[in-house]
Amino acid sequence: MRRLQGLAVFLLLTGCTAPAPDLVECPEIGSGCRLDGLTVATDRMPEIMKPFELTLQWDGKEADGIREVHVSFAMEGMEMGLNRYRLEKRSDTLWQAEVTLPVCVRGRSDWLMQIDAKTRFGSRRHMLTFHTG
Numbered sequence: 001m002r003r004l005q006g007l008a009v010f011l012l013l014t015g016c017t018a019p020a021p022d023l024v025e026c027p028e029i030g031s032g033c034r035l036d037g038l039t040v041a042t043d044r045m046p047e048i049m050k051p052f053e054l055t056l057q058w059d060g061k062e063a064d065g066i067r068e069v070h071v072s073f074a075m076e077g078m079e080m081g082l083n084r085y086r087l088e089k090r091s092d093t094l095w096q097a098e099v100t101l102p103v104c105v106r107g108r109s110d111w112l113m114q115i116d117a118k119t120r121f122g123s124r125r126h127m128l129t130f131h132t133g
Contacts, residue, residue, distance in 0.1 A: 023129060036062075038126060040115070048102070048103055049103055051100045067119060068086070074112045074114070075104060076110065111132065113127065114126075114127050
């Protein structure tokens, strides 16, 4: 129950008024995780304050009309400051950015990633959890 309350606060703080998307756990983000027509991967296991490459690859049909993609990172019950990244389009289905996770003063490693895609049909939101090394 506490996890759901934390997610609700995170969604309120980030301005989400639509129903919350499913929260997908990604145990090996460096190897890639699949969620709802989307593969999320990093070039290596993320570490705090060390830049890494984030890649989002949509299935062909799912990529139709995507115009802009942003990601942000938070922790349940903690405000992590402004860390919203705009991804660059590499092809019709591939978006990438170099991102850096902020420091957690409590030494935690459990992250929530929010992915917002603006399309010609509206907005889509995906959420996943992962841990840093």
